[in-house]
Amino acid sequence: MDTEEFWALVEASDRAVDGPDERLTWLTDRLAGLPTAEVVDFQLRLDEAHARADTTRLWDAALRICGGLCSDDGFHYFHAWLVGLGRSVFERAVADPDTLADVPRVRRLAGRPTSEWSDEEWPDWESLDYVADEAYERITGVAEGLEDAVLARGEPGDDSSDPGDEPEEPVESDDPAEFARRYPRLAAMFPPVPGRP
Structure with missing residues (x-):
């Protein structure tokens, strides 16, 4: 499965069914029907x-969108949610996190306290990380065998959730003016929460 096929499958799940749980089931079923190499x-x-x-730039945006409630793990799950939005949204957000202001699912969160967001509205999709593992187990009968299959390919897998180094320093959480300079549309949609980044 190349990059094009990966994105086609993720985007097909969004067209085929409604809701993140239904998408996970759909993706797992599709992957379980493929050879194990494709699942890897x-x-x-x-x-x-x-x-x-x-x-760090995308983490700054995620922190603001989530009202400061975006831990290391939460940011990792934010990545998965971003993947679920499709390739074009993903590519734009990675290049310029302020483009998240154009995403309807982000716009629906603006102006509402995080305490009012439903589970399905939260910008995270942790369970996407387990889809291939579940499909691999269905095919092989080996619990948690996917990790070994990934390592057998000479790949380290994804076990990091810390933002990588970038030329530009991350925004200081106590500097709203700097955040607004870097992310003007997100800053207008999501004012800083007192006491949080």
Whole structure:
């Protein structure tokens, strides 16, 4: 499974069914019908997407959108949610996190306290990380065998959730003016929460 096929499958799940749980079931079923090598490929493409989204600039945006409630793990799950939005949204957000202001699912969160967001509205999709593992187990009968299959390919897998180094320093959480300079549309939509980044 190459990058094009990975994105085609992720985007097809969004067209085929409604809701994140239904999409997970759909994706798992599709992957379980493929050869194990394709399932490993899916996981590798997902790991690559995580690595590309793992930037301090995107984390700054995620922190603001989530009202400061975006831990290391939460940011990792934010990557998966971003993958679920499709390739074009993903590519734009990785290049310029302020483009998240154009995403309807982000716009629906603006102006509402995080305490009012439903589970399905939260910008995270942790369970996407387990789809390939479940499909691999269905095919092989080996619990948690996907990790070994990834390692057998000579790939380290994705076990990091810290943003990588970038030329530009991350925004200081106590400097709203700097955040507004870098992300003007997100700053207008999501004012800083007192006491949070």
